[in-house]
Amino acid sequence: MKTYLTILSILFLTGAISGCASKSEREFVKGCKMGGADSSTCECVYEKIEDKYGADRLEEKFYIISQTAEFQDEIVRYGMQCMQE
Numbered sequence: 181m182k183t184y185l186t187i188l189s190i191l192f193l194t195g196a197i198s199g200c201a202s203k204s205e206r207e208f209v210k211g212c213k214m215g216g217a218d219s220s221t222c223e224c225v226y227e228k229i230e231d232k233y234g235a236d237r238l239e240e241k242f243y244i245i246s247q248t249a250e251f252q253d254e255i256v257r258y259g260m261q262c263m264q265e
Contacts, residue, residue, distance in 0.1 A: 204238045208226045
């Protein structure tokens, strides 16, 4: 679980992917994939956090939001949910 949390935490601080997705989504998915998750799981997790926080807030304050322990716990929870779907 700690390894998974570490991997998911790294995803907030890294890279970008291509396509018509927002910058924050591209960064999230690339970092998530670098952490070892597959694209569909990463995209699912991003959709869940975007639903909770809103696209505009994520786009503007993604780095700040991602630094909270609450947010990181949500990402782990969402990651588990998405892997089971």
